[in-house]
Amino acid sequence: MKYGIAIRNMGPQSSPATIRACARLAEQAGFDAIFFSDHLCIPPDQTEGSGGRYLDALATVAYVAGITDRIRIGISVLVLPYRTAVVTAKQIATIQELSGERMILGVGVGWMKPEFDALGADVHQRGAVSDETLDVFQHLFSADVPGAFNGPLIQFPSFAFLPRPKRPPLWIGGNGAAATRRVLKYGDGWHPMLPADKLKASVEDLKRRARESGKPEPEIIVRRGLRLDDREKLAIARDRLIAEQEAGATYFILDLGRYPDEKSFGNSIDTFMSKVKI
Structure with missing residues (x-):
């Protein structure tokens, strides 16, 4: 199993100094990747925990790529309907190029209606927009000068799409049938929010469908x-990791919640890597 770590790009922990320190600690500890979350327009009644402070996920990934050397940098998950497809593809290609192809792109359709409203995006079209955005990504990353694109929602003429690094691994977020359909059509991994006791059957079904369609089995990300506070909680955490692996997870992202500072973050990840990781 591979291991990632979530770093807060929201709240008081999202200062440049704290993000820098946490990213370097994660790289030194041997994590496979760092992940950030995506919100753009938090409504006033949803600011508990962040105070409304939220750094843009793509810009944060680019920043962290520049201060690290080996660790991969990803988003868990980027809300596709919030952004225009071509500009997003260009930003992803740029980060992938400048980071030495270290990016991991988790994507989702979103859920927070006030955020859609603030961005002028139609929450009822989020699935269709996400599908067509993924079609655009496939189209643009396929050639230096891809042809014109004429979808029902997005159209553009042929243009040079350079630089064109290897497309980042694409992880599809979501629990339902639409998400697993996107995994089989577009994705390299499935990033559901299902508990371990409900994950196994869904993973087995998805892997079967992948084999039948001639695709590699997808990465399964949780x-x-x-809780890493004491010996009893460490034993529970290790048992949970074993349960996740037995349910089919191949990639585990540790989320430490609202750690107060980089010292607490560093102590927790050292504890996880030395006493919980399997």
């Missing part, structure tokens, strides 16, 4: 919070 993101969980774990």
